[in-house]
Amino acid sequence: xxPDISIIIINWNSKAFVETCVRSIFEQTxxxxxxxxxxxxASCDGCGEMLAAKFPKVNFIQGDKNLGFSRGNNQxxxxxxxxxxxFLNPDTEVRPGAIQRLFAVTTxxxxxxxxxxxxxxSDGTLQDSCLQAFPTILNQMxxxxxxxxxxxxxxxxxxxxxxxxxxxxxxxxxxxxxxxMTPKPVFDRVGGFSETYFMYxxxxxxxxxxxKAGRRNxxxxxxxxxxxxxxSAAASTSKFSSVMMAESAxxxxxxxxxxxTAALFRFCMALKAISRSMGVALLYxxxxxxxxxxxxxxxxxxxxxxxxxALGAESWVRNY
Numbered sequence: 001x002x003p004d005i006s007i008i009i010i011n012w013n014s015k016a017f018v019e020t021c022v023r024s025i026f027e028q029t030x031x032x033x034x035x036x037x038x039x040x041x042a043s044c045d046g047c048g049e050m051l052a053a054k055f056p057k058v059n060f061i062q063g064d065k066n067l068g069f070s071r072g073n074n075q076x077x078x079x080x081x082x083x084x085x086x087f088l089n090p091d092t093e094v095r096p097g098a099i100q101r102l103f104a105v106t107t108x109x110x111x112x113x114x115x116x117x118x119x120x121x122s123d124g125t126l127q128d129s130c131l132q133a134f135p136t137i138l139n140q141m142x143x144x145x146x147x148x149x150x151x152x153x154x155x156x157x158x159x160x161x162x163x164x165x166x167x168x169x170x171x172x173x174x175x176x177x178x179x180x181m182t183p184k185p186v187f188d189r190v191g192g193f194s195e196t197y198f199m200y201x202x203x204x205x206x207x208x209x210x211x212k213a214g215r216r217n218x219x220x221x222x223x224x225x226x227x228x229x230x231x232s233a234a235a236s237t238s239k240f241s242s243v244m245m246a247e248s249a250x251x252x253x254x255x256x257x258x259x260x261t262a263a264l265f266r267f268c269m270a271l272k273a274i275s276r277s278m279g280v281a282l283l284y285x286x287x288x289x290x291x292x293x294x295x296x297x298x299x300x301x302x303x304x305x306x307x308x309x310a311l312g313a314e315s316w317v318r319n320y
Contacts, residue, residue, distance in 0.1 A: 005034040005103060006080030006184075007088060010072040013043040014090040015050055017228065022055050024094040032100055034086075035059060039076040041066045068198035068320065069177065077184075077192060085187055089178040091229035101223035102181045105169045113215025114182050114207050116175030117223040118162075126162065127227055131219055132174040133158025134208055135201070135252055137261070141268050161219050172219045173211075177203030178227045186215060196255055198320035200248040208256065242305045247317045270310035276303040 007025060011018050022036060039061040040047050051058045059079060067075060073087055084106055086099065098117055106115045119130035128148065133139055139156040153160050161170040180203065190209040193202045207217050246269055254262035280300040287293040308314050 001033060003033040003035045003082045005032065005084045005086050005099065005181075006077075006082040007034055007036045007086045007099075008073055008076045008080065009036065009038045009088050009090050010041060010069060010076065011038055011043060011045070011047045011090050012041040012066065013045050015045045015047040017091040018047055019050055019054065021088060021090055021092050021094070022051070022058060025099070026055070028094045028096045029099045030097075032103060034099070035081060037061065037076045037079050039063055039067075039072050041068070041072050068195075070193035070195045070197050070199075070202040074192040074195065077187065080184060083184050084181060085184050086181045087177065087179070088225075089227065089229065091227065092178055093226040093228065095224040095226065098223040098225055101220055102179075105218055105220050105223075106181050106183060109169075109216070109218065111214070111216045112183065112218055113186050113210030113213065114175055114180050114217045115169075116172075116181070116217070116219055117179045117225040118219075118221050119176060119178060119225055119227045122226065122228045124226075127176075128152070128157070128159050128162060130176045130178070130227075131157075131159045131162055131172050132176065132204060134173050135204055135249060137253070137265050137268055140249060140265065141272055161221070167222050169218045169220045171216045173217065174204045174207040175217055175219060176227075177206075179225045180206070182206075182210070186210065186213065189213060194255070196251050197248045198244060200245050201252045202248075205252060205255070239301075239305045242302045243309045243314045243317050244320065246306050246309050247320075266310050270307060273303045273307035273310055277307060 009018060009021060018038060025036060036058045038047065038051060038058055040063055042063050042065050048060045048062055051060050061076060077085060084103060102115050102117060106112045116130060119127040121127050133156060142156055148157060153163055158173045161172050190213050194205045197205065210217060250262050250266055253265045277300055280296050284293065284296050287296055309317065
């Protein structure tokens with residue numbers, strides 16, 4: 001029998017997360033037919049063996065190279081049999097009724113393009129990155145934790161619907177790629193995820209393509225998904241993630257707004273990274289605790305990497 005939903009998960013060294021995610025899907029999803037497709041991006045971490053032993057109904061695909069998020073999801077979607085797709089990060093955990101609610105909104109709105117859930121951190125607190133405004137140079141330059149805390153409802157972030165108190169679905173600009181449900185005909189029509197990006201910004205790109213195709217993106221506040229990696233990923237000091245984030249933003253601006261805007265973004269990022277690095281260096285002598293010093297060191301490292309990227313010194317990123 002043809003399933004109602006094809007759920008797609010991309011694994012890269014996340015076997016334990018995948019196990020928790022898949023178990024939550026089976027335990028918390030009722031009265032709806034679904035298939036699960038897991039594609040491993042050449043991590044070969046034993047995920048396939050685990051799924052075969054514990055969840056034999058899952059369709060596992062072993063990749064021979066790391067395709068990244070966009071290409072991996074596009075490849076997995078070719079195997080999908082349902083007319084509705086749900087892309088889930090491996091480090092997500094489904095709460096009761098969440099998938100049914102997303103499916104109800106997707107199928108009841110003729111103009112639905114991308115539908116997203118309310119994402120929660122591991123401790124149950126709100127993850128405000130589940131909604132985002134389409135990237136502009138202004139909101140990319142202004143993006144800082146302190147400004148988000150001071151002005152959480154600013155249109156710069158696109159998060160107003162998180163604080164409205166309304167339990168009904170709402171049309172928004174962009175939703176997080178950690179959880180995106182979309183009609184397969186729409187996915188095929190807009191060409192799936194743009195493979196311009198190895199990771200990051202593919203979700204905003206997809207949401208923008210959906211809007212350009214005359215569809216709307218919906219946020220469903222009463223569909224809750226725990227995103228365990230959201231908080232840690234946002235604070236990551238990995239050179240790869242820091243540089244890739246900046247590179248993907250640059251590619252987004254080039255793709256959507258042209259070379260001049262992309263060049264302006266790179267210049268602004270150089271100024272931002274250098275000023276942030278200098279600010280952290282000035283704060284370090286008065287850091288006090290060892291944990292505070294470690295945080296400042298990691299922050300300095302992150303912005304140093306971004307500054308090097310802006311100045312063209314991280315050429316390896318062009319290979320992705």
